[in-house]
Each structure stands twice: as structure tokens, then as C-alpha cells.
Amino acid sequence: MLADLLAWLEGTRVATWTRESPSLWAYPTVLTLHTVGLAIVVGVSAVVDLRLLGVARRVPLATLMPAFRLIAWGFLLNAVTGLLLLIADATMKMRQPVLYVKLALIALGLRCTVLARKEIRYGPVAPTSTVSPRASVIAMASLLLWAAAITAGRLMAYL
Amino acid sequence: MNAVVAWIQATAVSRTIVEQPWIWPAAETAHFLGLALLLGIIGLLDLRLMGFLPRIPIGALHELVPFALGAFGLNVVSGATFLVGHPEQYAHNIAWWLKAASLALAGANALVFERLFARRTLGMREGEPMPAAVRWIGAISMAAWLSVLYWGRMLPFIGDAF
Numbered sequence: 001m002l003a004d005l006l007a008w009l010e011g012t013r014v015a016t017w018t019r020e021s022p023s024l025w026a027y028p029t030v031l032t033l034h035t036v037g038l039a040i041v042v043g044v045s046a047v048v049d050l051r052l053l054g055v056a057r058r059v060p061l062a063t064l065m066p067a068f069r070l071i072a073w074g075f076l077l078n079a080v081t082g083l084l085l086l087i088a089d090a091t092m093k094m095r096q097p098v099l100y101v102k103l104a105l106i107a108l109g110l111r112c113t114v115l116a117r118k119e120i121r122y123g124p125v126a127p128t129s130t131v132s133p134r135a136s137v138i139a140m141a142s143l144l145l146w147a148a149a150i151t152a153g154r155l156m157a158y159l
Numbered sequence: 160m161n162a163v164v165a166w167i168q169a170t171a172v173s174r175t176i177v178e179q180p181w182i183w184p185a186a187e188t189a190h191f192l193g194l195a196l197l198l199g200i201i202g203l204l205d206l207r208l209m210g211f212l213p214r215i216p217i218g219a220l221h222e223l224v225p226f227a228l229g230a231f232g233l234n235v236v237s238g239a240t241f242l243v244g245h246p247e248q249y250a251h252n253i254a255w256w257l258k259a260a261s262l263a264l265a266g267a268n269a270l271v272f273e274r275l276f277a278r279r280t281l282g283m284r285e286g287e288p289m290p291a292a293v294r295w296i297g298a299i300s301m302a303a304w305l306s307v308l309y310w311g312r313m314l315p316f317i318g319d320a321f
């Protein structure tokens with residue numbers, strides 16, 4: 001039943017195109033966009049996390065609010081490109097335990113990003129202010145979870 | 160060029176990188192962590208230089224640059240690991256040379272900013288418009304770093320590296 005579904009997904013036009021088209025616009029470009037999205041989501045989150053941990057303290061926390069919009073666009077880009085990469089090799093990838101580890105880490109990382117946004121939105125707005133021990137814990141967890149998600153993603157090519 | 164490739168391949172460190180199965184994936188993971196941190200920090204700075212995110216004080220944001228340099232250092236080391244492990248994949252790979260050229264452009268552009276524009280720009284107050292030259296530096300930086308990422312990603316598809 002599940003195997004049929006995965007085989008059907010793999011056989012769809014868009015999956016076949018992603019996997020088999022010799023065009024640089026197919027698999028190579030989807031993979032490149034996935035990497036750009038990764039850099040936006042993880043890199044911009046890391047900037048927010050570093051600030052919450054006390055780096056570049058003179059950046060007022062409230063001015064970082066637009067960063068979350070960037071993260072959201074990066075995430076959307078990676079949800080779309082990630083789905084394409086997944087259905088292109090659905091049978092093989094859905095059998096990899098590390099995929100589920102990666103997805104769980106992304107869910108937790110995202111949760112931390114949402115929590116960090118709340119801390120900034122409703123926390124103190126004065127420049128140079130640090131927030132709270134709670135915010136530091138969120139920031140640290142976010143850095144670790146996103147780094148672990150990248151590691152799991154890389155390991156999909158090996159495990 | 161081929162003599163250099165053969166010489167590198169014969170070194171003990173090159174043999175080790177090829178023979179230890181964990182080194183390559185570990186270096187790849189480090190390379191991706193480094194690229195995310197580097198592009199996140201530099202990308203936000205570039206956006207600010209281009210005139211976006213005007214409320215973020217540019218001088219304060221610039222304090223993140225040492226972290227970007229640390230990330231770059233990580234990527235130099237992990238990148239050198241690939242290069243020393245399989246020099247034959249890169250020496251004749253047009254994508255690798257374009258990546259190196261993009262990197263040189265990004266570096267030169269950053270140097271121009273730090274030498275000629277940093278002092279004045281980093282002291283700017285909220286709402287002060289960015290001079291055109293600084294906006295260009297931000298745009299060139301972003302284009303150059305995206306180009307580094309693009310050609311890096313194309314290494315297996317245009318050349319035949321893995």
C-alpha cells in the first residue's frame with residue numbers, strides 16, 4: 001500500500017523530471033536552491049541566536065524582527081525543494097531512518113525559532129539588553145538543533 | 160597541473176583522507192555548517208548595505224564579522240580536505256575554477272569595503288541613506304557569495320566531482 005504510493009509518487013511527471021532530466025534546471029538547480037534555503041534558515045537563525053546569547057549586543061532585539069520573515073521564506077523554499085528531492089527518490093529515501101531523524105530535528109529547530117521570535121517580540125526592547133536565561137536556553141537549543149539537522153541531511157547521502 | 164595532482168595524491172595526508180571513510184562526510188558536514196553561518200551573517204550585512212533592514216544599526220551588526228571569518232576558516236579547512244583528498248576532481252573542473260574566481264571577487268570586494276568605506280559606513284545612524292557605492296558593494300558581495308555556492312553545488316554536475 002505504502003510502497004504503491006511511493007512508486008506512484010516517483011512516477012509522477014514532476015518527480016521523473018527532477019530525477020531524470022539532463023537539464024541543469026532539474027536536479028542540480030533544485031539541490032542548489034535547497035542549499036540556498038538552508039543557508040537562509042540556519043544562517044539567519046544563527047544570527048538571531050548569537051544576539052540572544054549576547055553577541056553584537058548593540059543590535060536592538062526588536063530590529064531583528066524582519067529576520068523571521070527571511071527565515072519563513074527560506075523555510076518555504078526548502079519545504080518545496082525538499083519535497084521535490086524526496087518524491088524524486090521516494091522509495092529509497094522513505095526507507096532511510098536518518099530522514100525521519102532529520103525531519104524531527106527540523107520540527108524541533110522550527111519550534112525554537114518560533115519561541116525565539118516570541119522572546120524578541122514580547123521581551124525588553126531597549127538596546128544592549130539581554131533577554132532572559134530562558135532566551136539563552138532557546139538560542140543554544142536552536143543552534144544545536146539546526147546544526148544537527150544539517151548533519152542529518154548530509155548523512156542521507158551516506159547512510 | 161597533472162604533476163601537482165599526482166604529487167598531492169601521493170602524500171600521506173591525501174591517502175588518509177581517501178582511506179578513512181568518515182573524513183569525507185565529516186568535512187562535508189562542516190562545510191555546510193560553515194556555509195550556513197557565513198552566508199547568514201554576510202547576507203544580512205549585504206542586505207543592510209544595500210539599504211534593506213534600515214533599523215538595524217550597521218556598526219553593531221558588523222560585530223558578527225569575526226563569526227563569519229570563523230565560519231570561513233572552517234570552510235577553508237574542510238574545503239582543503241576535499242582538494243587534498245581528490246585533487247583530480249577539481250584541477251580540471253571548470254566549476255571549481257569559477258568557484259575560486261567568485262571567492263576571489265567576494266574577498267576583494269570585502270577588502271574594498273573594509274579599507275575604504277567601513278569607517279564612515281559603520282558609524283552611520285538609523286535612517287541615514289546608504290551611499291550608492293556602498294549599495295553596490297553589498298549587491299556585489301551577495302552575488303559573489305551566491306555564485307560561490309552555485310559553482311560549489313555544480314561541481315558534480317558540470318565537472319565530475321562528487
